[in-house]
Amino acid sequence: MIEVLVAEDERPILRNIMKAIEAADPDFNVKYTAFNGKQAKEYLDTHQIDVAFLDINMPIYDGLFQLQYICDNNIDLIPVILTGYREFDYAKKALKYNAFDYLLKPLDEKELGNLLNKLKVEVEIKKKKQPFDSFEKISRNVFEDEGGMQNICFVASCFLGGCSGGSLSEETKTRQEDTERYLRKYIEGQVEKNRFWLAKGHLDSERILFVNGNTKQYRELLEGMISHADGSLLPITVVSSTGPVRISEINSVYQNLSDLAKERMEFGKSSIFFPEKKRQQEGGIDKARLEAVLEGIQPGITQDTLVKVFGHVIELAGTKRKYLEYGMKSFFLRLCEKVPTQISYLDIEEEIVLILENEFEYNKLIEKTESVVKEYFYVSVEPSKNRGGLAEELKKYIMKSYQFPFSSQIMEERFGYSAFYLRSVFKEAFGMSPNEFLLKVRMDKACLLLKQGIQAKDVASEVGFSDPLYFSKVFKKFTGSSPSECMGNGQSRR
Template identity: 30%
Template sequence: MKIRVLVVEDEPPIQRSICQKIEESNENFKVIAAIDNGKDAIQYLIEHPVDVMFVDMNLPIVSGKEILKFCYSEKLPVLPVVLSGYTDFEYVKCAVANHAVDYLLKPLNSQELTILLQKIEARIRKQQQEEKVQNLTDAVKGLHTLQTKETRPEMDPSYSMLLVTLGACPYENERNYRELFEKLDLGGNFSQIVPKENFWLVNGKNINEKIIFVRRDRVPDINHLNQFVRSLKFPGLTITVVFYKEAVKMTDIFATYHLLQKYAREHMIFLKNSVLIYSPEGFKPDFTGLREKIDSLILQCNNMSINNITGSFADLLHLFTVRPVTQKEAVRNIKYFVSELYKVHQGHRGFFEVEEDIQFILENYYTEEELLKEFDFLLKDIFGIEVYDSRDKKLIAVKMKNYLDEKFRTNVTNQLLAASFGFVPSYLVSIFKACYGLTPMDYLVTKRIDEAKILLADGSLKIKDIASGVGYEDSLYFSKVFKKFTGVSPKEYVKSNK
């Protein structure tokens, strides 16, 4: 799209020369109007969108100085370039005060003009990109985006959408998804199949999601999408991409985004990165014979020792990886496997309690090796010899609480707790929750929010410093968590305390 230029100059020969030089110096600029007085120029600016204005300071009726003041006071989205035959200090001062891009002397120097136009183009393209991303972000959030004279509306804009999801569940306190996305470099990898100017990367409402909007004339095919996903190598996390092939208008983005979220939850593949093409009917994976094979494994466990039972669980995981099985189907069958074991072996803990542990493990670990380690410990804890009595578990929970009270300002994770206390994360989560009614990560957030309330009530520190002081590097993320737990933003909390 051409960059729209208004030239305001009262001397016809100079006006024609300026218009010609602008279009010759950079083909991406188009002079859409040339006006010889300040009054008509202001009227034109009110009625028409303009990107750049070259304005002479000495104009009849209304001066260039008054035009600059008008643009600045009305916050018009136009970049002014001041033209003058003089180096008068007052003109320069006026140009600076009203945020002019530059101050050029007449007659225009071609080399200076070319450099200036390049600088202006880079600035405008960057602004257009930011506006595009903001409009798409607002659409994802369900906010109504109004077209004004300050925006550059497209003719019936429509896009193709891709939802990128890390893992199966956005445990906000367990993983730093912002850092993970930075390491994955989605934009850089996607630009290998679609040029950067033809797609926009936007945050989803969940922190483990990103949305890619692609111009309809540059939609990649399935082979290129598979190439894109193969380039996203990150150990310990599955990556699911849901592709909506049909055209999506701006007004339909919010609804389509929710369709893709639901589709990802229903159809993401267990322990594998995948590209899914959205279909209203969904795909129908073939699970024929799967339950019979699981029942056969359970039957083998009747007279087995606990060590052999964990070996059977390894066989169960293998069943889910030799062919694509959805995350949902795998979770359902793993819970079924453990519940059936209760019928042939006496467990030390009730299945209802254990079911939460199973859910936690399957939403936090995404490799066979990690799952085998976690379930080996869990199954031995349920069906093996009970090594730790309730007093021992209480002592471990108390030590964890003391550890969290001391370290809450640092980046504590369940994995770090496991390394510190010598047990798998799911076991530590279960005994801490049994003792305190919260998971360690929920307790950690509660501790941070309580400390933040004290610092906010004091009123002497900036929100950014408070966020850092209670363990959040990202102040925006801190504000989101604070509002989730308290119902108000940090700023609103400060005002209410005042």
Template identity: 30%
Template sequence: MKIRVMVVEDEPPIQRSICQKIEETNKNFTVVAAIDNGKDALQYLKEHPVDVMFVDMNLPIVGGKELLDFCSNEELSVLPVVLSGYTDFEYVKCAITNHAIDYLLKPLKVQELKLVLEKIEEKIQKQYLKEKVQNLTDAVRGLEMFPTKEIPSEVNSSYSILLVSLGMCLYENERNYQEIFKNMDLEKAFSLIVPPENFWLVDGKSINEKLIFIRKDSIPDTNHLNQFFRKVKCSDIIVTVVYYKETVELPDIFSTYHLLQKYTREHMIFLKNSVLIYSSEEFRQDFSDLRNKIDRLILQCKNANIDNIIESFAQLLHLLTMRPIIQKEALRNIKYFVSEIYKLYPGNREFFEVEEDIQFILENYYSEKELLKEFNFLLKDIFGIAMYDSGDKKIIALKIKNYLDEMFRTNITNQLLAARFGFVPSYIVSIFKTYYGLTPMDYLVKKRIDESKFLLANSSLKIKEVANEVGYEDSLYFSKVFKKITGVSPKEYIRSEKIDS
């Protein structure tokens, strides 16, 4: 959670220094506004949320004291830190009256600032936790999220908890979890097995989670849970439901919630939706037979080519999906497979870099087909070049060149070449440059400029028309590229050709 900071200081050099020191001293703070007068600061506070305000007392138009009074009178949640070049008693008194976190003298000392930021961070985290507990408690009691439900005068404070978790993408913004949950319609599906007045649906702390609190007199059995689960399956993402069957008192809700989060991470089934009943006992599966099968797949790769390795990996993936295997065990076996292939063939990248790629793929793709595609690219990137002899590489490079010569007028990228020829972009670039001394994109530019030179010298086409003819939609960009390659603009080139002729 980033803590939003506003700095109000009228001297630009000092303002810049304060902003820089805040963000460098503690990475959890971000300066969202730097303002040089109290009037604009007042307006900003009215329109934008701010967590912390560093304010100079001696400001133009509206002073620091008025700014602090405004925050206090409006009961804003912003935490003030007073800045001043003087140890003036009135300023100190004003800071204390308005509950300022601290009073700092300019220029700021890094160690003092560090302590103040840590104090602010601790205070905000405590306040956030307090609000979260209150919101969750109110939601459980039906006072906020479902105000239309009839709540008995004596609310039962014991609940069982259901955690619904979607597969988490590393880049959270790439998935609209809110829309996914809307389409799943959890409340409607769950009301088929538990009366609506006996459960409450609450947002989890993470954007990919929902919590369902169930009154202890309406606890569903496993068959009913599976019925609910069949109604909410989502086709393009993994859904894991963890049920804490025992009842929980309100004060223990958060500790139980964190327990369920951890349990979900450790027991999520690889590439499969699942309903799990929480158990405090750890049941360890015997994976020795699986490891023996993987070792046999690795032996198949000895003295083989890249296609054999990819086929062996496909068999590995099939083994991991034949029966329920937890995600972390699948990750462990996939890393083991790749590390053993490294012992047979030298990869062109360090294994620790590949481990990060493996982790990324497994946390962002949710079907066997998608995983095969991504790992095919990855394995070719690691081992592909070393396994082709020079004759094969030369043929591949020639095919790429012929394609560029034929299609140079179209929009071509390294990604497009990778998809067409079945290799990762870095592999395409490496092979092509080995035989032609240029990257595919540099060769493409050269081809286009050579063709444009011929058209400019031997046709009546206008510069814009020539640009379009060789694949540039923007004639200005074409002119810029042309001059960079030839040293002259298209107009200058035309004039020089006329003079020569």
């Protein structure tokens, strides 16, 4: 159950919000309510809360104060701002203090449902960050030296591709699987099988590597792991402990390594980092220069000029992925403020994450961003009737062709619109992306086939998966049951 705080000073509105949240998704339990900022702050200080919905205009302490308080005190929850106005000054300030999202009052049922789905994923990711008890339960023999060494090993956080947890295209998923296979094969060729362990991390893109060995061999292993990877694989970011770690210390060391990997990650480039004893202060993105560049975005700006402005933003951001993401978000926030569009900034932010999770070359990054600019700001908006018809056509196509490969390029060639526009139209009509709908169709069909007694490897092929093992992982994650369990349930009911 996801524990929720709602802070709203108008009681009838608060009651409606409570009911709407719990009706939209029973996994969310509005356990705490506050009618002013002081009450909300007391709950933040004394209770374990997963998600907090905070009204922007509360008396005593407003929503922005609460956000800053959460940020300054490292309170472990996910904040969402409630506002009656689509004001970009609020959005910019909320972004500064790490608000997860904002929700307009009165609540729109579809927007609320979409937000709760995103929150559920984020809560799941955060809960995985709780101490990994299983690490403590690893057989001590795996990391125990024959000479009687203490139970120690080297630990590394390895990201395969991005680190935002966004949706992956079919091509990126395939490359991620290939990259993991490469890692395992390379490590197995260098280290005895009972001397290493490669485990899943917090995000789908993260792996945690444990190795028992000496420092020289370990560093050579990491360097070889990066240098032997070919260009068809995803970029690999590795942040490793500088020395061996006792098993009892693994969790705290790992958390620091994982956070550092996200901070130091280079865009589109594999790299290895070891934490310095004294962290050097990073220069970061020059916010004054960024602001000066963004001043160039004014009403009436041409598409060509806007693309040049974006190029300057990319130059300022440099090679660090986190600065690139910050620069892109700042660019689109300002663009939404100055240039009319029918789409919200939050939808565009989803596109930013999609681009960063699936593109690893600057020319592709710029090309995809230019497509977003063109489609959302410089192409005439289709009448809602035409948009609905287009969404329905795409839905029918997916239902008919679910067993075949599906990608942004295929959508664009088939329907004559950019993938960004098609995703926007489809989500507006059905409350989910085309890829999410495709997965649902595939999993529903797979369930039916498994219950008929068809083997999992044959079902995988029938619903568009070339790798039966990957199909099993996806099926388990989507349904909560393994293919064999699903098959057994179907046969037991005959």
